[in-house]
Amino acid sequence: MNRRFVILTEGQTNPIQAKTASCVIRYCPEEVVALFDGEHAGKTSRELLGVGDVPIIGRLADAPEARTLLIGIANPGGLIPDSWRAIIIEAIERGLDVVSGMHVFLAEDPDLAALARKHQVRLIDVRNNRLQRIARGEGLRDECLRIHTVGHDCSVGKMVASVELTNALKARGYDAKFAATGQTGIVVEGDGYPIDCMVADFISGATEQLVLDHQHHEILVVEGQGSLFHPSYSGVTLGLLHGCQPHGMILCYEVGRSSPLGLEHITLPPLSTVRRMYEIAAAIRGPCPVIGIAMNSRMLTDQEAERERKEMSRLFGLPVCDVFRHGAEPLVQAVLALKAARDAKRNSS
Amino acid sequence: MNRRFVILTEGQTNPIQAKTASCVIRYCPEEVVALFDGEHAGKTSRELLGVGDVPIIGRLADAPEARTLLIGIANPGGLIPDSWRAIIIEAIERGLDVVSGMHVFLAEDPDLAALARKHQVRLIDVRNNRLQRIARGEGLRDECLRIHTVGHDCSVGKMVASVELTNALKARGYDAKFAATGQTGIVVEGDGYPIDCMVADFISGATEQLVLDHQHHEILVVEGQGSLFHPSYSGVTLGLLHGCQPHGMILCYEVGRSSPLGLEHITLPPLSTVRRMYEIAAAIRGPCPVIGIAMNSRMLTDQEAERERKEMSRLFGLPVCDVFRHGAEPLVQAVLALKAARDAKRNSS
Numbered sequence: 001m002n003r004r005f006v007i008l009t010e011g012q013t014n015p016i017q018a019k020t021a022s023c024v025i026r027y028c029p030e031e032v033v034a035l036f037d038g039e040h041a042g043k044t045s046r047e048l049l050g051v052g053d054v055p056i057i058g059r060l061a062d063a064p065e066a067r068t069l070l071i072g073i074a075n076p077g078g079l080i081p082d083s084w085r086a087i088i089i090e091a092i093e094r095g096l097d098v099v100s101g102m103h104v105f106l107a108e109d110p111d112l113a114a115l116a117r118k119h120q121v122r123l124i125d126v127r128n129n130r131l132q133r134i135a136r137g138e139g140l141r142d143e144c145l146r147i148h149t150v151g152h153d154c155s156v157g158k159m160v161a162s163v164e165l166t167n168a169l170k171a172r173g174y175d176a177k178f179a180a181t182g183q184t185g186i187v188v189e190g191d192g193y194p195i196d197c198m199v200a201d202f203i204s205g206a207t208e209q210l211v212l213d214h215q216h217h218e219i220l221v222v223e224g225q226g227s228l229f230h231p232s233y234s235g236v237t238l239g240l241l242h243g244c245q246p247h248g249m250i251l252c253y254e255v256g257r258s259s260p261l262g263l264e265h266i267t268l269p270p271l272s273t274v275r276r277m278y279e280i281a282a283a284i285r286g287p288c289p290v291i292g293i294a295m296n297s298r299m300l301t302d303q304e305a306e307r308e309r310k311e312m313s314r315l316f317g318l319p320v321c322d323v324f325r326h327g328a329e330p331l332v333q334a335v336l337a338l339k340a341a342r343d344a345k346r347n348s349s
Numbered sequence: 350m351n352r353r354f355v356i357l358t359e360g361q362t363n364p365i366q367a368k369t370a371s372c373v374i375r376y377c378p379e380e381v382v383a384l385f386d387g388e389h390a391g392k393t394s395r396e397l398l399g400v401g402d403v404p405i406i407g408r409l410a411d412a413p414e415a416r417t418l419l420i421g422i423a424n425p426g427g428l429i430p431d432s433w434r435a436i437i438i439e440a441i442e443r444g445l446d447v448v449s450g451m452h453v454f455l456a457e458d459p460d461l462a463a464l465a466r467k468h469q470v471r472l473i474d475v476r477n478n479r480l481q482r483i484a485r486g487e488g489l490r491d492e493c494l495r496i497h498t499v500g501h502d503c504s505v506g507k508m509v510a511s512v513e514l515t516n517a518l519k520a521r522g523y524d525a526k527f528a529a530t531g532q533t534g535i536v537v538e539g540d541g542y543p544i545d546c547m548v549a550d551f552i553s554g555a556t557e558q559l560v561l562d563h564q565h566h567e568i569l570v571v572e573g574q575g576s577l578f579h580p581s582y583s584g585v586t587l588g589l590l591h592g593c594q595p596h597g598m599i600l601c602y603e604v605g606r607s608s609p610l611g612l613e614h615i616t617l618p619p620l621s622t623v624r625r626m627y628e629i630a631a632a633i634r635g636p637c638p639v640i641g642i643a644m645n646s647r648m649l650t651d652q653e654a655e656r657e658r659k660e661m662s663r664l665f666g667l668p669v670c671d672v673f674r675h676g677a678e679p680l681v682q683a684v685l686a687l688k689a690a691r692d693a694k695r696n697s698s
Contacts, residue, residue, distance in 0.1 A: 101549065103481055135581040137612050198451065200552050201545045203584040228587070229633050232484040235552040235588020240572055242580035263486050266633070277629065284615070286577050 002250035005032045006096070013037040013048045013056070019155065020101060020184040021045075021072030024050035027188045028162055034063040035072070036087065038337060060090055071100040074184060079104055086114065092119050101126040101183025104287060110180050126183045127194040135204035135243050137285070142346060143216040145339045148246035149224040149294070152274045154233060156222040156254040157323075159185050161294035161331070163322035165250065165311045166169065168332045175218040178209050181240060185223050195243075196225050196236045203236060207243025222246065230260040230343055236243045238281060245285045248338045250331055251275055254296040255308055263270055264301075275316070292334035293320040353444070355383045355412050356421035359433060362397045362405070364647075368504065369450060370421030374401035376512055376537045383412040384421070385436065387615040394466045409439055420449040421534060428453055432560050437461065441468050442526040450532025451547060466688040474531045476543040484553035484592050486634070491695065494688045497595035498573040498643070501623045503582060503610045506672070508534050509575040510643035510680070513672035514599065514609040515570045517681045524567040528559050534572050542597075544592075545585045551618040552585060556592025568684065571595065577626055578617055579609040587630060597687045599680055600624055603645040604657055624665070640670040641683035690694060 012037060025032050025045050034057045041058030043176050046052060057063055069091035071080060079087075080102050087104070092115045098105050105267040106123040107113055116123045139284050140146075149158040153308055162178055162185070169176035171316070178185070180192025191213075193294070197207045207222070214220055223242040226233030226341050253271055268274075282288035293312055297305040305325055313320040319330035353677055356374070362384060374394050376382050383406045384394050390407030394400060407414055412661075418440035420429060427439075431453050437455070440447055441464045449455050454474040456462055459631040465472045494512070498507040510528055511534070516524035519585075527534070527624040529541025540562075547555045556571070563569055569592040575582030609615055624639050631637035641663055646654040654674055668679035 136613065137580060196548075196550045198549050199546050200549055200588065201452065201582060203549050204581050209429055228630075231591035231594075231634055232553050233550060233588075234591050234633075235584040235586075236549045237584075238577070238587040239549065239582075239584020242583050245580075248691060266486065269633070274541065280626065280629070284583075284618070292660075313640045 003031050003099075004065060004067035005070045006034050006036050006060065006068070007032060007070045008036045008084060008087060008138070009072040010037050010087065011039065011081070012073050013040055014078070015049055016155070017073050017075065018049060020070070020187065022049045022051050023159065023184045024070065024072070024187055025049065025054055029229055032064045034281075036060070050198055051162070053219050057198070060087070062092055062097075066096060070187065071098070071102060074101060089115060092116050092121055094118055095121055096217050097122040097124060099126060099187065099347045101187065101311075103127060104152045108329050122263060127197040129194055129197070130199060131193060131206045131209060132154050132199065132202050133205035133209055134202065135208045135265050137208070137245070139212060140208075140245060141215040145215060145219045145248075145334060145335070145342065146222060146244055146245055146246045147212065147219065147223045147248050147250060148241065149250045149252055150237070150241065150278050151224060151252040152229055152268055152271060153227045153254070153257050155298040156231050156252050156257060157294060158252045161223045161250055161252050161323050162223045162327070163188065164328040165331050167336065168178070168328040169219055169221075169335065174334060176216050177217040177220050179214055179220050179222040179244075181207070181210065181225055183221045192223075195240050196233070200235065203239030203242030204334060211244050216261040219339065224252070227260065229274060231263070231266070232260075241282055242285060246282065246288050248291040249278055249282065250294050251278065251290045252294040252296065254298070256299050271312075272315075290318065291338055292331045293318050294331060295320055297322045297325060297340045351416075351449075352380050353414060353416040354381045355385050355415040355417070355418045355440070356381060356407065356419045357436060358421040359384045359434060360388065360430070361422050361434065362389055365399055365504070366422050367398060367426065368423045369419070369536065370532045371398045372508065373399050373419065373421070373536055374403055382415045385409070387630065405434045409436070409443055409445075409623050411453070415445060417446045419536065420447070420451060424451060438464060439491050441465050441470055444468055444470055446471040446473060448475060448536065449472045450536065450543070452476060464494055475535050476546040477544055478546070479544065479548060480558060481548065481551050482554035482558055483551065484557045486557070486594070488561060489557075489594060490564040493566060494568045494609065494684070494691065495560065495571060495593055495595045496568065496597050496599060496684055497590065497593055498584070498599045498601055499573045499627050500573060500576045500601040501578055501617055501620060502576045502603070502606050503579050505601050505606060506626060506643060506645040509600045510599055510601050510672050510677070511570045511572045512537065513677040514680050514684065517677040518568055518570075518684065525568040526563050526569050528563055528571040528593075530556065530559065530572045530574055541572075544589050545582070549584065549588075550552065552588030553592030556589050560593050568688065573601070577630060580612070580615070588640060590627070590631055592635060595631065595637050596691060597638060597640040597684070598631065599641050599643050600626055600627065600639045601643040601645065603647070607647050620661075620667075621664075639667065640687055641680045642667050643680060644669055644671050646671045646674060
């Protein structure tokens with residue numbers, strides 16, 4: 001199924017705010033028809049987001065082949081800008097489905113819901129999944145290797161590292177699966193649970209269900225959310241970590257990020273502290289080391305990035321890479337080493 | 350306002366399952382008319398729950414002065430037993446409001462909602478508070494001392510320690526407030542936020558709002574939830590800890606508890622590890638020591654409890670007490686010492 005997306009990023013077509021747009025263009029390029037941002041009509045996604053060759057349009061009429069309007073931003077509060085309402089209404093009237101990952105649900109807006117019924121289109125709220133399930137810590141398949149991406153902050157590239165690692169494992173012939181836990185990942189992968197919008201008591205239970213759903217695969221790469229060091233979202237992070245019971249973690253960080261996103265009065269601790277905290281927190285379910293580091297070096301030159309990579313690798317004694325610059329191969333090697341060790345242990349016991 | 354509760358605990362009138370009932374009998378005795386449990390009609394709450402002299406009835410007709418039916422249990426999944434439905438329906442037909450702290454909301458049941466409208470009674474779902482607010486970490490009043498109760502597990506007495514500490518501080522003339530974060534605490538206190546049923550992204554934000562609402566008091570005692578060591582609920586615990594930004598913590602534990610509630614295959618770490626983990630986790634918002642220990646010694650004799658208390662106090666170098674056996678005075682002293690130190694520092698700067 002090709003969803004033929006027009007991705008709405010009106011007034012916010014930049015790499016930080018239009019994270020959903022960037023990722024869908026990167027990982028589902030064949031499904032993207034256009035970006036919608038009136039101010040930049042005529043340009044391409046590469047000029048504004050650094051990815052893909054998607055045309056930017058300012059009128060829905062310019063993308064007659066579109067089937068779906070995708071809300072292309074991921075803002076903290078999860079609210080859709082008021083000014084976008086007219087565009088959403090026009091999309092519905094043109095017979096487009098609308099996909100949104102916001103906390104406020106389109107389908108719960110009586111006017112939009114009535115209009116959608118009239119035009120027989122679907123309002124798909126990716127985050128509207130209120131699975132009410134307590135984690136039981138049972139039934140997890142030991143043969144399925146669970147890898148979890150964690151970060152020193154939000155928006156440092158955990159999703160991208162997860163997808164790139166999964167794709168690289170697949171390319172090597174392994175039966176790997178990207179287990180999506182956020183709205184963008186769910187749009188990219190086509191399934192998953194929006195862990196950050198579960199009712200708090202069910203964060204771990206929903207994550208556990210995600211693992212149970214997909215543990216017939218050889219390797220599950222469970223996308224992390226937030227950070228133990230971001231005080232606005234740390235609960236999501238810890239519930240997710242305990243719910244998926246990983247065997248190994250990939251630590252993701254952005255070079256130069258010194259404060260949690262949006263909280264400049266707080267200083268992030270050194271990465272060695274971050275690593276230790278995740279390992280202590282994970283250990284209540286069993287030993288779970290950080291096995292590799294995914295660095296986001298978008299602010300660096302190639303030369304600076306290479307220096308950072310070598311320095312971090314020396315400091316931590318772990319494989320380090322920027323999945324965009326270097327590919328995910330160092331992380332693949334770390335995962336396969338952990339898998340071989342676990343397989344050997346299981347076969348000998 | 351006297352809510353004149355009949356508390357429904359049918360078939361579950363024991364101290365573990367009927368936690369809500371026990372606490373409301375303990376802290377709002379003048380508002381409780383009767384307990385409802387057909388099997389034990391004629392007995393009293395003291396015989397089954399060890400608290401109060403509330404008669405147990407098996408028919409609503411036996412409590413004609415009642416105004417409110419309170420669901421008196423706090424089970425993990427938050428589901429109301431099917432067999433209770435007939436009792437709830439009869440209560441509505443008799444003109445009683447119904448108060449519930451379950452995750453499944455009475456008011457969202459179309460039949461109950463219609464019946465309630467017909468009989469002009471209210472269905473009050475204490476947990477139905479979906480405040481959508483991101484924590485900002487701003488605006489917290491330095492003069493308001495924030496104390497937070499944390500535990501090595503769920504259901505070890507965090508709420509009770511919080512209420513007893515608050516009441517003891519009030520008795521000494523301090524302007525203290527119990528900041529309720531769970532359904533039972535909210536029924537007892539009459540306000541608060543049900544943190545464990547917030548949408549995950551808003552756990553810390555709702556907690557911060559709770560502090561902002563009440564920080565005109567001198568001392569806020571913020572009720573803890575769950576445990577960093579209970580993998581089903583740890584996300585709630587961490588989000589709450591980071592949201593309320595405490596100045597000091599009271600560590601609550603039950604003597605003899607060796608596994609997280611309902612997860613017998615997991616072993617809880619030693620209390621020294623628990624203390625360290627909470628202090629590390631809290632530290633991302635600033636220094637926050639454990640200043641006292643509230644032990645739940647319900648399984649011990651007086652002599653055993655005294656031995657435990659002395660041993661723990663020696664090991665940790667902290668005041669230790671069981672608030673029921675010894676009163677909360679040792680915790681009061683710890684809080685006042687922290688307050689004096691902070692006040693002195695603020696006045697000298």
